[in-house]
Amino acid sequence: MERTSGAASMSQTTAFLTDSTLCIGCKACEVACKEWNGLAEDGLTWTGNSYDNTGAVGHSTWRHVKFVEGFPEPGLGGNASEQSSWGFSSDVCKHCEVAGCLEACPTGAIVRTEFGGVFVQPDVCNGCGYCVVSCPFGVVQRNPEDGRAFKCTFCYDRQKVGLQPACAQACPTESIKFGKLDKLQLVARERLEKLHSRGMKDAELYDPTDTSVGGLHAFFIVRGDPRQYNLPPNPEVPSTYLKAGWTASAVAAGLLLFGSVFAFLGSRK
Amino acid sequence: MSTEGRKRPARDESDVSRENRLLEIRREAETKGRIEAIGVRPVGSPFPVASPETGYYGVPLLKQPPWTWQIPPYFFAGGAAGSAAVLGVVARWIAQDRELARDCRYVAAAGTAVSSVLLISDLGRPSRFLAMMRVFKLRSPMSVGAWTLAFFGSFSAAAAFLEILDRRLRSVPLRVLGYLTEGISALAGLPFSNYTGVLIGATVVPVWNENVQTLPIHFGMSGLISAVSILELMGHENSALNALGIGASAIETLEGYNIESSRKPSIAPLKHGTSGLITRIGGMLSGPIPLALRIAAAVSGTQRSRKLRKAAAVSSIVGSMLTRVAWLQAGHVSAKDWRLPLEP
Numbered sequence: 001m002e003r004t005s006g007a008a009s010m011s012q013t014t015a016f017l018t019d020s021t022l023c024i025g026c027k028a029c030e031v032a033c034k035e036w037n038g039l040a041e042d043g044l045t046w047t048g049n050s051y052d053n054t055g056a057v058g059h060s061t062w063r064h065v066k067f068v069e070g071f072p073e074p075g076l077g078g079n080a081s082e083q084s085s086w087g088f089s090s091d092v093c094k095h096c097e098v099a100g101c102l103e104a105c106p107t108g109a110i111v112r113t114e115f116g117g118v119f120v121q122p123d124v125c126n127g128c129g130y131c132v133v134s135c136p137f138g139v140v141q142r143n144p145e146d147g148r149a150f151k152c153t154f155c156y157d158r159q160k161v162g163l164q165p166a167c168a169q170a171c172p173t174e175s176i177k178f179g180k181l182d183k184l185q186l187v188a189r190e191r192l193e194k195l196h197s198r199g200m201k202d203a204e205l206y207d208p209t210d211t212s213v214g215g216l217h218a219f220f221i222v223r224g225d226p227r228q229y230n231l232p233p234n235p236e237v238p239s240t241y242l243k244a245g246w247t248a249s250a251v252a253a254g255l256l257l258f259g260s261v262f263a264f265l266g267s268r269k
Numbered sequence: 270m271s272t273e274g275r276k277r278p279a280r281d282e283s284d285v286s287r288e289n290r291l292l293e294i295r296r297e298a299e300t301k302g303r304i305e306a307i308g309v310r311p312v313g314s315p316f317p318v319a320s321p322e323t324g325y326y327g328v329p330l331l332k333q334p335p336w337t338w339q340i341p342p343y344f345f346a347g348g349a350a351g352s353a354a355v356l357g358v359v360a361r362w363i364a365q366d367r368e369l370a371r372d373c374r375y376v377a378a379a380g381t382a383v384s385s386v387l388l389i390s391d392l393g394r395p396s397r398f399l400a401m402m403r404v405f406k407l408r409s410p411m412s413v414g415a416w417t418l419a420f421f422g423s424f425s426a427a428a429a430f431l432e433i434l435d436r437r438l439r440s441v442p443l444r445v446l447g448y449l450t451e452g453i454s455a456l457a458g459l460p461f462s463n464y465t466g467v468l469i470g471a472t473v474v475p476v477w478n479e480n481v482q483t484l485p486i487h488f489g490m491s492g493l494i495s496a497v498s499i500l501e502l503m504g505h506e507n508s509a510l511n512a513l514g515i516g517a518s519a520i521e522t523l524e525g526y527n528i529e530s531s532r533k534p535s536i537a538p539l540k541h542g543t544s545g546l547i548t549r550i551g552g553m554l555s556g557p558i559p560l561a562l563r564i565a566a567a568v569s570g571t572q573r574s575r576k577l578r579k580a581a582a583v584s585s586i587v588g589s590m591l592t593r594v595a596w597l598q599a600g601h602v603s604a605k606d607w608r609l610p611l612e613p
Binding site for chain 2: 047048049050052055056058066068069070100103104105106107108109124125126127128129130132133134135136137138139140141142143144146147148149224225227228229230232233234235236238239241242244245246247248249251252253255256257259260261263264265266267268
């Protein structure tokens with residue numbers, strides 16, 4: 001599996017910690033991302049899903065603020081008990097430790113950068129679309145007009161010159177934190193303890209390290225069940241199915257070869 | 270446009286009942302202080318809620334496959350071409366059926382030409398097909414497939430070309446070269462006939478990866494029956510073809526039974542809705558129907574047998590094509606199902 005581990009690369013590896021307990025749903029990250037990366041407009045249709053008209057991350061949306069409106073529950077977001085609970089969380093490419101899209105890419109267009117991020121080189125991508133069906137988080141998408149696949153670049157251009165990604169730069173509450181991976185993992189743990197000690201017992205860290213994804217370079221602190229944020233409990237990279245698939249392929253090849261040998265032997269008079 | 274000149278439609282029964290309904294709503298509001306009726310709920314209610322049970326408003330997590338109409342016929346043409354290459358070599362060296370071996374070369378070359386065009390035209394940037402040749406990645410079935418296609422395509426095209434040349438020139442070195450290229454194309458044909466099962470099986474789409482252990486065999490057998498059927502429709506009557514058709518249709522019948530008897534929720538797109546209907550029609554046409562026809566053909570007289578085999582061949586080709594369409598369609602339905610990826 002393609003891992004970034006190794007002490008030398010580790011010191012350079014950067015990460016996002018998105019803390020939904022600090023998110024105010026202002027969408028500054030969405031706007032900053034679109035402006036910096038020159039992405040096309042979208043999210044202008046009424047979904048009826050709270051204040052979220054963006055829908056999901058995709059080829060022209062690399063940051064997406066989720067508006068998680070739940071059943072009435074006292075205390076969440078400071079609401080009165082008879083009102084709906086309301087949480088916000090800014091979604092982004094997870095830059096997986098073992099990235100399904102990177103493994104699936106047949107052209108080598110998707111690479112691991114020196115910062116540990118997963119980057120689609122637009123000048124190499126040929127639009128085969130295989131990364132789209134290989135991402136367990138439904139992040140990468142083919143742009144139907146352009147034909148190539150696009151997703152969050154982790155602001156590779158900005159990181160190159162020592163700047164933090166545009167979304168983190170624009171976030172007014174430091175809900176989006178950017179920093180070194182190992183340090184941010186500590187920050188996340190400390191923050192979680194603090195939240196728990198304050199009585200926010202339902203706060204948890206979403207970073208599926210025990211699945212084949214092997215942990216994220218963009219992890220999240222959310223309140224309540226991560227599933228209501230569309231964060232899957234068991235994300236798996238498709239390469240876990242390769243062994244079973246190629247074994248079956250060998251069986252099929254054997255059936256074809258030996259089947260025809262026997263059939264033609266039988267037809268010989 | 271003015272409506273003044275038009276005659277207003279006469280009030281009928283439905284208008285009266287709608288008017289009465291308004292009064293009913295008013296009475297209910299006066300007595301209960303609230304209305305419990307569908308007619309006055311705001312559009313879109315019940316109010317959308319994000320929860321572990323409803324996910325994120327039921328917005329699908331996964332993206333749908335971006336592939337266009339070219340992919341099912343690509344799977345079909347590739348499966349038939351790969352199988353034909355293998356059949357050709359076996360027919361030549363075991364059954365000494367040179368006519369069959371020659372046509373196998375042609376089918377393999379034609380299939381490869383069709384599939385190359387289909388695959389390249391499906392790329393978002395067709396002009397960049399050569400980017401596939403930058404790297405070889407064993408972990409990417411798309412990369413393995415592209416290289417197999419390139420390899421298989423070149424050698425099967427060369428074999429067909431050498432066949433034509435040899436017929437005109439009758440030269441021994443050309444014939445030997447022909448055997449060599451034919452052999453290599455058969456070797457590449459073994460994975461090429463079924464790798465598409467791995468290609469879609471090793472993805473995050475639930476209905477596909479759930480079946481990764483059977484898809485390559487399913488697609489491989491589907492490719493074999495279409496190759497056999499094409500060769501029969503070209504006029505070949507070697508009884509080995511019918512025997513292979515019986516075997517492959519039997520395995521396809523078994524696959525259909527497996528799908529029908531499975532109760533896994535991720536299999537649902539293969540049983541319900543449009544994709545389910547296409548799966549069933551495709552399954553019948555490439556499984557039990559040709560199986561029965563071919564068994565009947567094996568035990569009946571020459572004239573009748575010929576007709577039965579032709580019928581089985583047509584049924585198998587249509588069924589095999591529909592099967593690929595069904596699986597692609599099922600993938601779309603499966604990716605749209607927000608429940609599956611959120612299951613614990």
